Amino acid sequence: GESVGLHLPTLSVQEGDNSIINCAYSNSASDYFIWYKQESGKGPQFIIDIRSNMDKRQGQRVTVLLNKTVKHLSLQIAATQPGDSAVYFCAEIIPPTGNQFYFGTGTSLTVIP
Amino acid sequence: DAGVIQSPRHEVTEMGQEVTLRCKPISGHDYLFWYRQTMMRGLELLIYFNNNVPIDDSGMPEDRFSAKMPNASFSTLKIQPSEPRDSAVYFCASSLRRFSTNEKLFFGSGTQLSVL
Numbered sequence: 244g245e246s247v248g249l250h251l252p253t254l255s256v257q258e259g260d261n262s263i264i265n266c267a268y269s270n271s272a273s274d275y276f277i278w279y280k281q282e283s284g285k286g287p288q289f290i291i292d293i294r295s296n297m298d299k300r301q302g303q304r305v306t307v308l309l310n311k312t313v314k315h316l317s318l319q320i321a322a323t324q325p326g327d328s329a330v331y332f333c334a335e336i337i338p339p340t341g342n343q344f345y346f347g348t349g350t351s352l353t354v355i356p
Numbered sequence: 357d358a359g360v361i362q363s364p365r366h367e368v369t370e371m372g373q374e375v376t377l378r379c380k381p382i383s384g385h386d387y388l389f390w391y392r393q394t395m396m397r398g399l400e401l402l403i404y405f406n407n408n409v410p411i412d413d414s415g416m417p418e419d420r421f422s423a424k425m426p427n428a429s430f431s432t433l434k435i436q437p438s439e440p441r442d443s444a445v446y447f448c449a450s451s452l453r454r455f456s457t458n459e460k461l462f463f464g465s466g467t468q469l470s471v472l
Contacts, residue, residue, distance in 0.1 A: 277460070286360070286447050286463030287399070332399065343412070344461060346399035 255353045262320040264350045266333035271314060275336040277344065278307060278318045282329045290318070290331075320352075328354045360464035362448050368470045374436040377467045379448030380429055389461065390423055390433050391447040399447070405431065438471045445469070 256262045268276075274295040279287035293300045293307045293316075300307050306319040316333050330351050334344040361380040369375055381388045389404040403413040408425045416423070420439070425431040435442055445466045 284465070286449070286465050288463070289460045292460070343401055343404070348398040 252348070253351045253353070255355055256323050258323060258325060258354050258356050260323055262318075262323045262327065262352060262354075264318045264320075264331050264352065266316040266318075266347055268314050268316065268333075268335050270335070270337050271311070273335040273337050276307070276309065276316055277334045278305075278316075279332045279334060279346075280327075280329045281332065281349070287332060323352075323354050325354045325356055328352055360448055360450050360462055362446075362464035362467050364467060365465065366468045366470075368472065369438055370472050371439055372437045373471075374434065375438045375442075375469060375471075377433040377446050377448075377469070379431045379433070379464060381431070381448070381450030382462055383429065385450035385452050385462075387451045387453070388425060388431050389449040389451075390431070391449060391463075393445045393447060393466070402433070435469075438469075440471045443469055443471050 254262065254264060275292065277292040278290040280290050281287040291300060291302045291305050291307050293309050295309070295311060298309055304321045308317045308319065318331060320327055330349040332346050332349045334346045336344060360382055363378045367375060379388065387404060387406055390402040392400045392402055400415055402415045402421065403423045404411055405425045408428055410423065420437060421433070421435055423431065423433045431448065433446060445468050447463050447466045449461045449463045451461050
């Protein structure tokens, strides 16, 4: 069956350093991916997305990289700040559903001041 | 817009009691989703609606769970009778269109349910 998994359940980084959160997916037919950030006591919030016809997409301080060859997704956060501490989820859309996100279990990022 | 609004934020109940969770999606959104989040299983889709019609309820764990969407601005998720293993955070989310058009999913703040 389909699965979206994260390599590391927890990640600690020093404030100001760059963070890299990884995600593996199993279905090569997945065509759309999203990273969500979930702060304590809140619902997940959209960070950045990428379609399968792209390898890289940049946002404000965040970059998502997609390697379809090895079915791997990563989220890079530049100059990590204390406010970046949260759980990060990757999610994929697998055709032909088009309406359902399959979420990974999440990586907890802790930023050390 | 106030975003997706869920109530209550916290619910503590005893096993066997009926629990009703409520959701108000973002105005104009055509899709509404109910998710359950636990440490063990992460975010699981329970059911989703399109234009108030249930489309896929294959994620609903048992007949004890039911969901309704009587109009475009309101949905409920009901558990009757509740059991301790139902304890989780339940999220409601909405979106404007199918994700294949790159529409994003907007989540509410969730309902923390504890069944004793």
